[in-house]
Amino acid sequence: MFLLLEQILNGLQLGVFLFLIAAGLTLIFGIMGVINLAHGSLFMIGAYAAAVSTQWSGSFLIGILGAVVVAGLVGMAMELVIMRRLYNRDHLDQVLATFGLILFANELLTIIFGRTPLFLDVPPFLNGSAEILPGIDYPVYRLTIIAVGCAVAALLYFVITRTRAGMLIRAGSTNRDMVAVLGVDIGLMFTLLFGLGAVFAGLAGAMAGPLVSVEVGMGEQQLILAFVVVVIGGIGSVRGALVGAILVGVVDTLGRAFLTDFLKLFMDTASADGIGAGLSSMSIYILMAAILIARPNGLFPVAAQRH
Amino acid sequence: MSKHHLLALSALAVSIALPFVLIAAGQEYLIGLLTRIAIYGLAALSLNFILGYGGMVSFGHAAYFGVGAYVVGIMSFHAFQNSTIFGLSGSDAALFTWPLAVVVSALAALVLGYLSLRTSGVFFIMITLAFAQMLYFLFVSMERYGGDDGVIMYNGRSFVPGLDLSNDLTFYFVCLVVLVLFMALFSAVVRSRFGAVLKACKQNEARMLALGCDVRRYKLVAFVIAGAVAGLAGVLNANLTEFVSPDYLHWTKSGDLMIMVVLGGMGTIPGPVIGAGVFLALEEFLPAIMESMALAQYKEHWRIVFGPLLIIVVLFARGGIHGLMFRGQSNGR
Numbered sequence: 001m002f003l004l005l006e007q008i009l010n011g012l013q014l015g016v017f018l019f020l021i022a023a024g025l026t027l028i029f030g031i032m033g034v035i036n037l038a039h040g041s042l043f044m045i046g047a048y049a050a051a052v053s054t055q056w057s058g059s060f061l062i063g064i065l066g067a068v069v070v071a072g073l074v075g076m077a078m079e080l081v082i083m084r085r086l087y088n089r090d091h092l093d094q095v096l097a098t099f100g101l102i103l104f105a106n107e108l109l110t111i112i113f114g115r116t117p118l119f120l121d122v123p124p125f126l127n128g129s130a131e132i133l134p135g136i137d138y139p140v141y142r143l144t145i146i147a148v149g150c151a152v153a154a155l156l157y158f159v160i161t162r163t164r165a166g167m168l169i170r171a172g173s174t175n176r177d178m179v180a181v182l183g184v185d186i187g188l189m190f191t192l193l194f195g196l197g198a199v200f201a202g203l204a205g206a207m208a209g210p211l212v213s214v215e216v217g218m219g220e221q222q223l224i225l226a227f228v229v230v231v232i233g234g235i236g237s238v239r240g241a242l243v244g245a246i247l248v249g250v251v252d253t254l255g256r257a258f259l260t261d262f263l264k265l266f267m268d269t270a271s272a273d274g275i276g277a278g279l280s281s282m283s284i285y286i287l288m289a290a291i292l293i294a295r296p297n298g299l300f301p302v303a304a305q306r307h
Numbered sequence: 308m309s310k311h312h313l314l315a316l317s318a319l320a321v322s323i324a325l326p327f328v329l330i331a332a333g334q335e336y337l338i339g340l341l342t343r344i345a346i347y348g349l350a351a352l353s354l355n356f357i358l359g360y361g362g363m364v365s366f367g368h369a370a371y372f373g374v375g376a377y378v379v380g381i382m383s384f385h386a387f388q389n390s391t392i393f394g395l396s397g398s399d400a401a402l403f404t405w406p407l408a409v410v411v412s413a414l415a416a417l418v419l420g421y422l423s424l425r426t427s428g429v430f431f432i433m434i435t436l437a438f439a440q441m442l443y444f445l446f447v448s449m450e451r452y453g454g455d456d457g458v459i460m461y462n463g464r465s466f467v468p469g470l471d472l473s474n475d476l477t478f479y480f481v482c483l484v485v486l487v488l489f490m491a492l493f494s495a496v497v498r499s500r501f502g503a504v505l506k507a508c509k510q511n512e513a514r515m516l517a518l519g520c521d522v523r524r525y526k527l528v529a530f531v532i533a534g535a536v537a538g539l540a541g542v543l544n545a546n547l548t549e550f551v552s553p554d555y556l557h558w559t560k561s562g563d564l565m566i567m568v569v570l571g572g573m574g575t576i577p578g579p580v581i582g583a584g585v586f587l588a589l590e591e592f593l594p595a596i597m598e599s600m601a602l603a604q605y606k607e608h609w610r611i612v613f614g615p616l617l618i619i620v621v622l623f624a625r626g627g628i629h630g631l632m633f634r635g636q637s638n639g640r
Binding site: 082093111235274277286 | 425426428432434436444449562611615621
């Protein structure tokens with residue numbers, strides 16, 4: 001039972017990472033109609049920036065700040081130099097150009113930092129564990145990640161539904177041209193929005209730093225999972241991204257933790273190990289396929305898509 | 308005889324003569340590169356069938372390449388071990404394992420294509436990528452077949468009666484014959500009624516639906532054909548390297564195949580093959596070129612040149628190399 005709770009929390013924490021990445025991806029797609037493979041690179045850049053600025057300053061908070069600033073700036077630069085030329089192209093061109101960006105970013109970071117992974121320590125003030133229920137300890141750092149993720153989700157919800165900027169975002173996702181005609185500087189809005197998505201990805205990268213090794217290619221794995229999240233949630237829907245991210249995080253974590261033991265109830269240990277390992281690594285994709293059969297446009301389809 | 312035919316014939320003559328020239332020049336190791344070009348050309352050709360003609364942006368094509376390779380690798384593994392899989396004993400006989408590999412790849416494409424084609428546009432891109440990743444992890448988790456490390460085919464290349472595939476020159480010609488055969492086949496298919504429907508679905512799906520055409524079924528058939536041919540390319544690659552690993556299905560491999568198609572010229576028959584040739588030649592020679600430009604310390608980082616190059620091609624040279632060669636001429640796109 002304790003183990004189950006712990007694994008659910010681990011799943012939530014994975015879900016938070018995926019949400020931070022998928023939220024940017026889905027916003028950018030929903031409004032600009034661009035699929036950006038290099039979004040995972042922003043996650044990686046955030047992690048590297050956090051590692052470097054933490055080492056330089058000795059403070060994890062400055063590390064986070066560094067990650068957010070660097071990822072945001074890189075994101076906006078990316079929009080200004082390349083993405084902007086791709087809005088009116090078909091998805092294939094967008095995929096290829098951003099694939100080129102990934103190759104470039106990965107190779108550049110390899111040249112700068114080498115192939116040895118960097119490691120970030122959990123900051124001292126978040127080290128240790130807290131008793132969440134009598135007798136159950138859970139690392140404070142992971143709890144913090146879950147809290148930050150919830151805060152970002154709440155903030156995003158507030159911005160999108162209650163502010164003027166959010167109104168423009170919603171209007172832009174319904175009819176981009178109309179918003180431009182009404183006198184909104186749509187170019188600036190796109191750049192800023194791209195920066196916002198990059199900030200989320202960078203934040204996720206910085207927070208992931210102490211849990212995984214910071215290495216080239218760390219973003220792509222997350223990117224593909226974020227795609228699964230976006231497909232499950234419905235493209236363009238932030239709410240869908242949240243639900244999808246938590247579903248994927250929990251299913252993946254629980255699958256890896258319990259599926260093999262569960263199978264052992266029905267079959268001998270050797271085949272349970274084999275099938276369990278295979279099935280649990282496929283679980284989220286099977287989930288995606290199942291949802292796709294029931295709801296081809298995801299759980300929260302955005303009605304007015306014309307891209 | 309048109310300019311196209313003349314060029315095609317001379318390209319064929321060159322690809323037949325080139326290995327002998329290389330042997331005469333003492334550069335035999337480059338025959339491996341030529342073989343890889345033929346194999347990846349075949350894989351890119353199959354992707355182009357759904358991408359260039361069918362408008363299906365599949366970002367998971369390497370999955371079928373890998374499945375085909377794994378079938379041959381696994382059968383060879385069991386032949387070496389004298390063990391069985393699903394009651395089937397292992398085998399090195401090409402006449403048995405190669406068709407089996409193609410059938411299994413086609414089945415994989417049937418299942419994943421059926422699911423993926425419920426969607427379109429950017430959903431389709433993401434889903435094909437995700438499913439390919441699923442198969443990637445499936446093979447990584449198969450400890451028996453080496454997991455991450457893959458399967459080495461200790462028995463060497465498949466056995467074909469009357470042919471010695473372990474001879475690199477012979478193997479190159481086998482790959483070349485297969486490639487030319489499928490170029491001719493695809494060229495006939497895109498000109499057929501089926502091909503016309505496929506191209507029409509790309510241009511205006513709504514209109515085809517309104518005409519009463521079962522668009523999804525046509526697309527699925529095309530998807531399965533492409534998967535099967537990619538599987539055959541995987542079979543050939545497994546034989547070339549005598550080694551199969553999850554790397555065959557890595558998502559960057561799918562990206563590479565897509566690059567080959569677009570680089571060479573989408574929606575043309577020679578395009579993907581030209582693209583494969585240029586891509587693999589760049590991969591082989593770009594490090595040396597960088598070295599000669601006094602960038603030797605960066606030569607292992609040739610992708611730092613290749614990435615921006617790709618962006619430039621996408622932004623400014625949309626027809627690919629084939630488009631540049633035949634600029635202004637209608638080529639049936």
